Amino acid sequence: MRRAFLAVLALAAALIAAAAPAQAQNRFWLVNASGVTIQEAYVSPSRLSNWGPDILGATVLPAGQQVWVTPNFGDCILDVRVRYANGAEDTRMGVNACRLSRIVFGGGAGASIGGAGATISPAPVGNPSFTFVNQSGATIRELYVSLSSDRNWGPDRLGANVLSPGQSVSISLPAIGVCTVDMRVVYMNGASAERRGVETCSITGYGWR
Template sequence: MLAAAATLSPASAQNRFWLINQSGQTIESAFVSPSRLDNWGPDILGQSMLGAGQQVHVTPQATDCVLDIRVRYQGGREETKMQVNACSLTRVVFSGGGGAGASIRGSGARATTRVAGDPSFSFVNRSGSVIRELYVSLNTDRSWGRDRLGEQVLEPGYDRWIELPAGRSCAVDVKIVYMNGREQERRGLETCSRSEIVWR
């Protein structure tokens, strides 16, 4: 287990994360940069390398939450994750395929007060399995819409705040996709009178 060299400060503590190598290959260099910059900066591994199954704790020098992360494997192949919100996750996983790999810590922005007819809620994963995709729509909508997790995944025990428009419907449909591709759906869930849905 490695620790990336970086200056600690209270302002930057919120964007710290574990960079985890689950690619089956050795990572020879890694770069973390604020998404607003064009320069990748120095290799955070320095003279070290990150073997398969190893992880390194990263404390970015910048205080930005939104980061770009790039790793270079032995042999020269690169994998990049763009615009990762490091303030809302604890781990970023590189699997060698460039797919989803950021694990969500919490719900992000939550509504502090709820107006009548607001169907927004916190989705809590108690299924015991990692959720790869999460779709939520009002039951009056004709499509599922976007994946609420984006490039991230939702691990067991973690939650995601789902923001929905108020005043249209209190019934929502939910579809999830696990890492193995298995899907589950629940339709017509009433959420205006509850603050969370626990998925088991």
């Protein structure tokens, strides 16, 4: 009888273990190889349109240092954004954090997102062109992107089109040694927003939220 009871307990324990969700494997090292202090860092699931709180809180991430990131959600596909002390920003979109061990910001052409069989390299150094992704949750009626060295916005990048939430558009910019761009969007309700001095030579995609 006792042996049968123990067998039942063992079976129940096995069933509970099988039903329990696997522990999230989306933890990683955030490495600052940029040469500039990272003032803020944000990590969010790619399925969401908001970044959430600054994961560094009251601290910063000096150049050459790293911090262990443990997201409070189980998603594998993440977006990561950092803001440097000089105001520039850098973003990694759609990173599979369950297949890597570190995300490196900066470091020139050698910088990468690496892990178990996964390596994602940023855009070539000196090329400010990128893909603009509308993650704001609102339709964008007009989009202006220019190098920070330019004195005017230039033409509306959307022309007669609009950019719905989740859609993207390729932004082609001249590679003349300028790596920061200014962006301005106008929504369907007439509201507008701007971001200036965004560094795009080391990224391939920028999510507007």
